[in-house]
Amino acid sequence: MGRTVVIILRVVQGLLALANLALAAYVYNWYSTVAHRPSPGALQFLVFAPCVSLASIAYLEIAARQRRMVMAHRLTAMGVEGLNAILYLGGFVALALTLSDEDAASAGGAPGKAVAVLAAAEFSAWIASAVLAAHEWFRSEAQMNRVTEARREMAEAAESGRC
Numbered sequence: 001m002g003r004t005v006v007i008i009l010r011v012v013q014g015l016l017a018l019a020n021l022a023l024a025a026y027v028y029n030w031y032s033t034v035a036h037r038p039s040p041g042a043l044q045f046l047v048f049a050p051c052v053s054l055a056s057i058a059y060l061e062i063a064a065r066q067r068r069m070v071m072a073h074r075l076t077a078m079g080v081e082g083l084n085a086i087l088y089l090g091g092f093v094a095l096a097l098t099l100s101d102e103d104a105a106s107a108g109g110a111p112g113k114a115v116a117v118l119a120a121a122e123f124s125a126w127i128a129s130a131v132l133a134a135h136e137w138f139r140s141e142a143q144m145n146r147v148t149e150a151r152r153e154m155a156e157a158a159e160s161g162r163c
Contacts, residue, residue: 020118021050042094049087085126092119
């Protein structure tokens with residue numbers, strides 16, 4: 001069940017990233033061609049964040065398919081998932097604040113608001129993924145501690161048998 005949930009999350013993250021990228025690019029284009037003014041920095045940031053997400057998804061899936069996942073990779077994966085969550089949190093909050101300051105008609109209208117909503121959904125998906133990764137890491141850390149303790153006990157028993 002664990003791997004299936006992660007794959008479903010990756011698919012959702014990928015689809016949301018593509019939708020977010022397309023919609024943010026559309027609103028960015030609207031600012032350039034229709035409004036004839038520079039787009040908000042938050043919108044530019046939300047064009048960048050999906051690109052990072054797509055690269056992150058590729059890394060996480062390729063690395064997860066390796067034979068042995070060492071602890072360093074698991075921590076790196078949690079860091080990548082946390083980074084994406086932070087990017088989307090900052091992006092959707094900044095865009096929501098920008099849209100609240102501007103007139104809705106001049107801020108790209110409904111597509112501008114939809115970019116913020118999609119970024120919030122993407123944030124939720126990355127947070128869920130990070131929580132699952134942290135749970136897996138803590139579970140594997142506990143398993144490694146049990147194995148280490150068992151090996152230590154076996155070594156002590158073997159050494160006391162020799163003496």
